[in-house]
Amino acid sequence: MTPDTEDTLAQMIRETDDPLRIVGGGTRPVGRSTGQVLSTAGMAGITLYEPGALTIVARAGTPLAEIETALAAENQRLAFEPMDHRALLGTTGTPTIGGVVAANVSGPRRIAVGACRDFMLGVRFVDGAGNIIKNGGRVMKNVTGYDLVRLMTGAYGTLGVLTEVSMKVLPDVAAQTTLTLDGLDDVAAIAAMSAALGSPFEVTGVAHDPAAGKTRFRLEGFDSSVAYRAEALEAVLAPFGRAEQGETDWAAIRDVTAFADQPGDVWRISVKPSDAAGLAGRMGAKAVQYDWGGGLIWALTDGGDLRARMGDFSGHATLVRGAADAPTFQPEPAPLAAISAGLRHKFDPRSILNPGIMA
Template identity: 70%
Template sequence: MTPKTEDDLAQIIRGANGPLRIQGGGTRPIGRTEGETLHTTALSGISLYEPGALTIVAGAGTPVAEVEKTLAAQNQRLAFEPMDHRGLLGTSGTSTMGGLVAANVSGPRRIAVGACRDFMLGVRYVDGAGNIVKNGGRVMKNVTGYDLVKLMTGAYGTLGVLTEVSMKVLPDVETTATVLLHRLSDDDAVKAMSAALGSPFEATGLAHFPKASNRDALTMIRVEGFADSVAYRAGQLQALLAPFGEVTIDADAKTDWTAVRDVSAFADQTGDVWRFSVKPSDAPALVARMDAKAVQYDWGGGLIWALIDAGRDLRAAVGAFDGHATLVRGSADVPTFHPELPALAAITQGLRGKFDPRGILNPGIMG
């Protein structure tokens, strides 16, 4: 089913006799669900773009690439740097704005500017009863009542089917440089990244690749902005981090942050891929318990990507830890998303009961 208008979508949901599997471009099949597929790709198009107001409004089925091209023409961008999952998950198709928002997709720059959720201004969606709902607007403002915009972002379609999203955008940067630290242990890498984050030099990306059989360990710290500012801040970070060992600067933007964003190192590797969100200082000890084939740190150590042998329950393997883990790609017979604490699970079920009383929207996807 591919509704062409919001009213068509509302009628389909009102008339549904069983579960519906909500799908945009089909590039991020994370989580397990069932039912007849409901495509949102026809709900496409940019309905408003005001570069001066740093605001864009687009249908849920609008390709992300179309939005990024439109923004680039005005020297603007989606600042939260959304990940493209196609390489990692082996999918094709076209990533859509609705899917991006539904999964709260963000990249390395999240550590500096925030996630997709932090840029959302408004949404239109159809709930599980077939009601058309609008929340938020097209400008940033203080509101009272329920912030449904933030609630819908990251809900994976379980509370409603997005039809339109409105978000804030930011100007693009003049230049980028990357400070590179060589051959650090995981512990020292996290300490170095934390030192950079605690400095006034405004790092916008901090990643670490541990030593592997075919390469030395590499730690990457990105700075962005006007050329003179970037050169100064990169030099200051080089001096600040010199006690950790060899520090060089890639001033020509050759370092591939797109590969960091998309976890490209795991794309062609066999095995399951897990994503752990933890306190950075806890990350090295947690990784040591994983027995992983390969690991990538992002967000200054707060995000761990782990490639492991297929079928392993990595949550059980590492034991108790402070954070959460998601099975992004794999065959293990475990919940995709981290089990919620009882109190939070009760709130979640209560919300779903209000927004989707029949339980037909992506049932089981977050279970």
Template identity: 75%
Template sequence: MTPETEDALAQMVVAATGPLRIVGGGTRPVGRSTGAALSLAGMTGITLYEPGALTLVARAGTPLAEIEAALAAENQRLAFEPMDHRVLLGTTGAPTIGGMVAANVSGPRRIAVGACRDFMLGVRFVDGSGQIIKNGGRVMKNVTGYDLVKLMTGSYGTLGVLTEVSLKVMPNVETQVTLVLQGLDDARAVAAMAAAMSSPFEVTGAAHDPAAGRTMLRLEGFAASVDYRAKALAGVLAPFGAVAIEDDATIWAAIRDVAAFADKPGDVWRLSVKPSDAPALVAKAGARGVIYDWAGGLVWLLCDGDLRARLGDFAGHATLVRGTADVPVFQPEPAPIAALAAGLRAKFDPRGIFNPGMMG
């Protein structure tokens, strides 16, 4: 099923007699949903772009590359730096704006500017009863139903089928550099990243690659400002060793897309934790590969089997992004939150037809 209009989509939902598996570009098959494929590939196009207002509205099936090209032409960008899962998962196709929103996809810059969810202004979607719902607006101060906009962002298509999204965009930067420390162990690297993040020098990326022995801090902005801040931040980092300065932007594309694990066999887990807890949890994980992002708040692990069983109880979430381990893909929710989530799904999708099994 590939509807080309919102009304056609609503009619398909009403007529559905079984589960529907909502598909965007098919590039990030995280989760285990079942059912007949319902593709948004026919609902494409930027419906409104106001560079002066930093606002963009697009249909859910619009390829992300089309969005980024339109923004680049006006020297603007999606500030939250969405990950391209094709690198890690070996998938084909084109990521879509709706899929990005449905999964709340964000990259290294999240530590500085926030996640995809924080840039959302409005959504249109079809709920499980076939109703077309519009929520939010094109300006951040329009707070009508604002929580519903955020609720749909990251719901993985379990509450409704997104048809159109509006979001805030940001100006691009003039230049960027990366400060690199060599040879730190995980604990020292997390401490160095914490020192950089607590400085006033506006770090927009903080990552650690233990295999390469590199700890990386990114600065962005006007050239003169970046030059000044790089020298000042090097002083903050001096207790952790000699600091090199590089201007290769591909460093952060590789961190964003977890390129280090792309061609390596095994399960890939995404661990979201308090940065100071990360080194001890990594030591327990027994992983064959580790990448720290978000100053240690996000850890990518290459390891097989049940990671959660090895870690035991911990404050955070472990998601199986790639692999076949016989465990829930998403972190099991505490009973009160699970009951709340079930109540929301019952409200928005009373027949339980949208992406069943996705969050299990």
């Protein structure tokens, strides 16, 4: 099923009681949803782009590359730096903006500018009863009642099928550099990353690769500003070693390409940076990588339930790749699970949209 208009999509949903597996470009098959494939790829195209207002509106099936090309022509960008899962998951196809929003996909720059959710202005979607719903608009403002824009961002299609999204964009940067410390263990690396993030020098990426022994700190902005902040940040990092300045492939860090060709399950764990090193030590993982200053851990394992090995912890662990006999998403506490189930029933009373994906 590949509708090419919102009305056609609404009619398809109204006329079926069968479960539907919602996909965009098919590049992020996270979760265990079953059912007939319903693709949003037929609803594509940029419907409004106002560079002066830093706003873009596009249909859900619009390829991400098309949006990034249009923005680059005006020296603008999606500042939240959406990850490309294709290498890590071994998928093909074309990432779409609807898929990015549905999964709230964000990259290393999240620590500085926020996640995809923080750039959302408006959505249009079709709920599980076939109703066309619009929420938000083209400007950021406070809301009363449900903030459906942010509710839909990261809902993985369980509340409705996105048809159009409106987003805030930001200007691109003139210069970028990376400072790198060598040879730090996990505890020292997290301390160094925390020091950088606590400084006034606007670090836009902090990551640690234990296997390579590299701890990296990204600075972006105008040339003179980057040069000044790099020198100042070197002084902040001096207690941890001498930081070398150079270029780094942040797309590889964003996409976790180091795990792409290695067998095993891949987990994404969101925790407090102060807990990260101790938690990683309990994982028994083949390899780990840290992003977001230690707030995000990527773990490559031989299989099994990583949550059981870690025990109780404050955070969320998501099975991104693999066949472990464990829920894909972090099980919710009973009160929160009841709220989530109630929301899904309200928006999808027949439970036909991506059923089981949250199980």
